Amino acid sequence: MRNxxxxxxxxxxxxxxxxxxxxxxxxxxSRSRWLTHFAWLxxxxxxALVVAGIGSPAAHGVGTLWVVDSxxxxxxxxxxxxxxxCLLMSLDYKAxxxxxxxxxxxxxxxxxxxLMFLISASDLLLVFVSLELVSISSxxxxxxxxxxAKSNEGSMKYFLFGAFSSAILVYGVSxxxxxxxxxxxxxxxxxxxxxxxxxxLLLLGFAFKASIAPMHFWVPDSYEGAPTPVTTFFSIAPKxxxxxxxxxxxxTVFPAAEYDLQALFGLLAVLxxxxxxxxxxFQDDVKRLLAYSSIAQAGYLLIGVAVxxxxxxxxxxxxxxxxxxxxxxxxxxxxxxxxxxxxYSLDSFDGLSQRSLGLALAMTFCLLSLAGIPPLAGFMxxxxxxxxxxxxxxxxLAAFGLLNSVASAYFYFRLAHRMxxxxxDKDAAPLRVGPFVYGGIAVAVVGVLLFGxxxxxxxxxxxxxxxxxx
Amino acid sequence: MLSLITWSPLIGALIVLMLPKENKRAIQIVxxxxxxxxxxxxxxxxxxxxxxxxxxxxxxxWAWIPSLNVTYFxxxxxxxxxxxxxxxxxxxxxxxxxxxxxKRMKEYFFWFLALEVGMLGVFMALDLVLFYVFWELTxxxxxxxxxxxxxxxxxxxxxxxxxxxxxxxxxxxxxILALYFRSVPHTFDxxxxxxxxxxxxxxxxxxxxxxxxxxxxxxxxxxxxxFHTWLPLAHVEAPTxxxxxxxxxxxxxxxxxxxxxxxxxxxxxxxxxxxxLVVIAVINIVYGALCALAQTDMKKMVAYSSVNHMGYCLxxxxxxxxxxxxxxxxxxxxxxxxxxxxxxxxxVIYDRAHTRDMSAFGGLAVKLPVYAGxxxxxxxxxxxxxxxxxxxxEFLCFLGAFQAWKWxxxxxxxxxxxxxxxxxRMMQKVFLGPVNEKWAALEDLTLREKVTLLPLVAVMxxxxxxxxxxxDLMNATVAHLLGK
Numbered sequence: 001m002r003n004x005x006x007x008x009x010x011x012x013x014x015x016x017x018x019x020x021x022x023x024x025x026x027x028x029x030s031r032s033r034w035l036t037h038f039a040w041l042x043x044x045x046x047x048a049l050v051v052a053g054i055g056s057p058a059a060h061g062v063g064t065l066w067v068v069d070s071x072x073x074x075x076x077x078x079x080x081x082x083x084x085x086c087l088l089m090s091l092d093y094k095a096x097x098x099x100x101x102x103x104x105x106x107x108x109x110x111x112x113x114x115l116m117f118l119i120s121a122s123d124l125l126l127v128f129v130s131l132e133l134v135s136i137s138s139x140x141x142x143x144x145x146x147x148x149a150k151s152n153e154g155s156m157k158y159f160l161f162g163a164f165s166s167a168i169l170v171y172g173v174s175x176x177x178x179x180x181x182x183x184x185x186x187x188x189x190x191x192x193x194x195x196x197x198x199x200x201l202l203l204l205g206f207a208f209k210a211s212i213a214p215m216h217f218w219v220p221d222s223y224e225g226a227p228t229p230v231t232t233f234f235s236i237a238p239k240x241x242x243x244x245x246x247x248x249x250x251x252t253v254f255p256a257a258e259y260d261l262q263a264l265f266g267l268l269a270v271l272x273x274x275x276x277x278x279x280x281x282f283q284d285d286v287k288r289l290l291a292y293s294s295i296a297q298a299g300y301l302l303i304g305v306a307v308x309x310x311x312x313x314x315x316x317x318x319x320x321x322x323x324x325x326x327x328x329x330x331x332x333x334x335x336x337x338x339x340x341x342x343x344y345s346l347d348s349f350d351g352l353s354q355r356s357l358g359l360a361l362a363m364t365f366c367l368l369s370l371a372g373i374p375p376l377a378g379f380m381x382x383x384x385x386x387x388x389x390x391x392x393x394x395x396x397l398a399a400f401g402l403l404n405s406v407a408s409a410y411f412y413f414r415l416a417h418r419m420x421x422x423x424x425d426k427d428a429a430p431l432r433v434g435p436f437v438y439g440g441i442a443v444a445v446v447g448v449l450l451f452g453x454x455x456x457x458x459x460x461x462x463x464x465x466x467x468x469x470x
Numbered sequence: 471m472l473s474l475i476t477w478s479p480l481i482g483a484l485i486v487l488m489l490p491k492e493n494k495r496a497i498q499i500v501x502x503x504x505x506x507x508x509x510x511x512x513x514x515x516x517x518x519x520x521x522x523x524x525x526x527x528x529x530x531x532w533a534w535i536p537s538l539n540v541t542y543f544x545x546x547x548x549x550x551x552x553x554x555x556x557x558x559x560x561x562x563x564x565x566x567x568x569x570x571x572x573k574r575m576k577e578y579f580f581w582f583l584a585l586e587v588g589m590l591g592v593f594m595a596l597d598l599v600l601f602y603v604f605w606e607l608t609x610x611x612x613x614x615x616x617x618x619x620x621x622x623x624x625x626x627x628x629x630x631x632x633x634x635x636x637x638x639x640x641x642x643x644x645x646i647l648a649l650y651f652r653s654v655p656h657t658f659d660x661x662x663x664x665x666x667x668x669x670x671x672x673x674x675x676x677x678x679x680x681x682x683x684x685x686x687x688x689x690x691x692x693x694x695x696x697f698h699t700w701l702p703l704a705h706v707e708a709p710t711x712x713x714x715x716x717x718x719x720x721x722x723x724x725x726x727x728x729x730x731x732x733x734x735x736x737x738x739x740x741x742x743x744x745x746x747l748v749v750i751a752v753i754n755i756v757y758g759a760l761c762a763l764a765q766t767d768m769k770k771m772v773a774y775s776s777v778n779h780m781g782y783c784l785x786x787x788x789x790x791x792x793x794x795x796x797x798x799x800x801x802x803x804x805x806x807x808x809x810x811x812x813x814x815x816x817x818v819i820y821d822r823a824h825t826r827d828m829s830a831f832g833g834l835a836v837k838l839p840v841y842a843g844x845x846x847x848x849x850x851x852x853x854x855x856x857x858x859x860x861x862x863x864e865f866l867c868f869l870g871a872f873q874a875w876k877w878x879x880x881x882x883x884x885x886x887x888x889x890x891x892x893x894x895r896m897m898q899k900v901f902l903g904p905v906n907e908k909w910a911a912l913e914d915l916t917l918r919e920k921v922t923l924l925p926l927v928a929v930m931x932x933x934x935x936x937x938x939x940x941x942d943l944m945n946a947t948v949a950h951l952l953g954k
Contacts, residue, residue: 353574353577354574357491357576357577361487368610373609373610373636374602374603374606375603375606375607379606380535383599383643383647384538386643386647387538387647387650387651390644390647390648390651391647395644395648398644398647399644402640402643402644403637405636405640406636406640409632409633409636410633413613413629413632416613416614417629420577420614420617420618421617421618421624421625455535456534456535456536456537459535459537459538460537463537
């Protein structure tokens with residue numbers, strides 16, 4: 001167990017998660033909100049710990065089963081930021097049972113810790129264990145609204161698909177072990193058919209978590225049913241962490257180009273974008289719509305992976321960071337509106353601009369950013385990813401991505417259409433937006449606008465943290 | 471200075487956003503101040519503008535995204551400066567015409583000012599990324615302006631406009647990226663990309679591909695046949711001030727981009743495409759005129775007249791002569807003024823009668839002498855009556871085209887007859903003939919309407935009688951453009 005110190009942030013977070021559980025037993029029920037406050041402060045604290053470690057050589061290095069590099073630290077920051085904001089959002093989410101607030105907070109933290117382990121994993125054993133930690137906490141989180149049939153359905157589907165994809169992943173690991181005699185990710189394995197099969201199965205296992213096309217079927221149902229802060233978390237953190245793992249495995253250890261997998265990645269990217277966007281056309285529920293949109297977004301990220309160049313990697317990192325802001329913003333507004341209206345159907349957004357111009361504009365900015373319209377941050381991210389595709393000569397990938405952006409503008413604008421063009425329902429329940437949700441929205445909108453107008457600090461940060469350790 | 475022109479509407483827009491929506495007077499004052507600063511600043515630049523210089527003037531250049539070599543680079547020359555003036559001028563006029571907007575006016579003025587930022591930026595940006603950002607910045611406000619304040623089919627018109635233009639612009643983005651990666655060192659700077667050193671890196675095949683991507687984006691904006699189908703819908707459904715902006719400024723973005731970027735950076739691709747462009751110009755002229763002739767809705771007729779007039783513009787360009795090119799740029803300005811006036815005039819009658827059907831009217835000239843007078847003058851200017859501004863630019867366009875493409879010019883002359891026909895038919899049906907008693911109660915122009923229309927009429931006469939002034943602004947640049 002050399003270099004366990006490298007994993008200090010992860011271990012601290014896991015310890016804090018257990019502390020939340022213990023406190024849950026001691027604290028009186030009327031004080032259960034304290035636990036959520038404690039949880040988001042823990043996540044923020046660990047985030048500060050990771051940020052403090054930037055650039056310090058002691059915080060980076062290669063361990064037994066893990067490797068801590070600035071590339072991974074970057075993704076840990078996005079994950080921790082997401083966890084903090086989602087926990088804040090959950091403070092204003094009324095449907096969560098008070099008496100389970102501690103369990104909820106602890107599971108969120110454990111899931112986050114699992115994602116951080118996954119980001120650092122350089123051994124398939126740790127990859128599997130951390131993915132299971134994430135999955136098992138996620139199954140429970142998805143079904144947290146026990147009285148809600150949709151929540152139960154979503155959780156069940158998630159569980160069945162999750163178990164299935166874990167099996168695929170383990171099968172891939174076993175083939176990998178058969179081909180190389182180790183579970184450690186070491187470059188230079190021979191390109192035998194068994195090895196390639198192992199890699200493809202691993203990819204499918206990852207694809208489940210990252211909601212990449214053939215493995216995306218669980219996404220809309222469990223996103224729709226899960227409590228909105230959890231949906232927000234699902235749509236961002238596991239996806240980004242898995243992309244980090246995908247890039248670690250297929251970017252440096254087994255470069256996709258050497259194993260003839262680039263065409264496969266390109267195909268998956270096109271498939272994921274197109275399925276996500278075209279299916280989103282027909283959704284009448286905001287959470288489902290955003291679920292399909294998040295599938296499509298995974299497709300854009302996958303373009304960066306398929307390109308496989310340094311610029312592609314940087315593009316994925318940059319887009320990931322921006323994705324946190326825009327998705328948090330969109331879901332936070334959805335939570336505010338959906339909770340007041342009691343339903344997440346598109347109808348509940350009718351005439352939002354007249355009820356609250358600020359919320360409507362915030363939502364519009366986040367959606368436009370997701371669609372990649374300048375001068376918002378999403379455009380800069382897409383510009384970077386697509387420019388990587390053009391640079392490497394895969395202009396067809398960029399063309400598919402751009403056409404998909406146009407298609408996606410259609411359904412994002414369906415929502416804008418509701419908010420601005422329709423008249424508000426006279427008997428609609430008044431909007432009740434909690435202070436924490438407002439905070440989340442404010443952070444998101446500032447991020448979306450700031451990085452759209454002034455992306456330089458982000459690009460510089462991404463460039464500085466792009467190098468991976470073997 | 472250019473930054474002040476571009477950003478003062480944005481500052482206005484942000485202030486408007488913070489004002490309470492009940493305070494209508496304050497919203498109007500802020501909007502007028504913001505657009506007024508832009509207008510005054512652009513007018514203030516006129517005496518300082520060096521008419522003989524061929525380089526960019528009033529240049530402002532700062533690093534924006536150094537890691538991608540993207541710069542904040544603004545500047546104007548004889549091609550863009552008249553268009554900047556047109557934009558600030560027409561925006562102000564349209565703002566006066568917007569005083570009648572009552573519904574959700576806080577949002578209206580916010581989007582309107584945001585739109586002005588985008589339009590001004592497009593004409594000043596000399597960095598391709600900055601250009602693209604401004605180009606797209608016009609889309610979203612326009613979507614909302616058409617979709618909320620428009621006519622009966624506004625929602626469909628808005629989304630059709632948006633998706634149509636967005637599709638075009640993403641291909642433009644691909645071309646921009648291709649140019650960036652082909653240039654050494656990688657740059658988005660238009661002035662560098664136009665330079666001979668970069669030009670030697672772009673082989674003809676590459677230029678043709680890049681040109682096609684760019685053209686797709688521009689042609690939709692112009693709109694050049696067969697990408698014009700969004701235009702009648704959007705123009706007809708948009709509220710009057712927005713139709714004015716659409717016709718007067720937004721369409722010019724396409725032609726401007728064609729000249730500045732397509733012709734400037736990919737000249738070989740442009741020359742390769744010329745024969746097709748000639749055909750497109752002729753189709754725009756003849757087909758646009760025929761379509762306009764078939765309309766009974768006055769606003770739709772004016773919309774198709776834009777297709778027709780942008781055809782003249784393209785015809786002036788394809789001649790590749792100084793006269794034709796100057797004619798095309800002047801035609802952009804004139805069409806901006808004239809079609810803006812036409813949309814305002816149609817808006818006037820629609821506000822009163824709530825119909826735009828030509829056959830519903832008759833003999834209005836008796837009832838509304840001032841209105842009829844201005845309408846006649848504007849129509850004559852549009853159909854190219856000597857002495858008014860339209861004649862000069864159309865004549866120059868034909869002059870330019872005739873030397874190289876005699877047949878095309880000959881067919882297009884038939885288009886002029888069409889143009890005259892549809893305007894005269896409209897005038898006859900609406901203003902002449904027996905008085906339709908149904909409209910006996912119509913009132914003549916109000917003060918606000920006169921204030922919006924008279925400056926436009928004055929410019930039409932001024933440019934018709936003394937075209938040297940606007941032509942002098944652009945001549946040096948046009949000669950320089952062609953000289954390469």
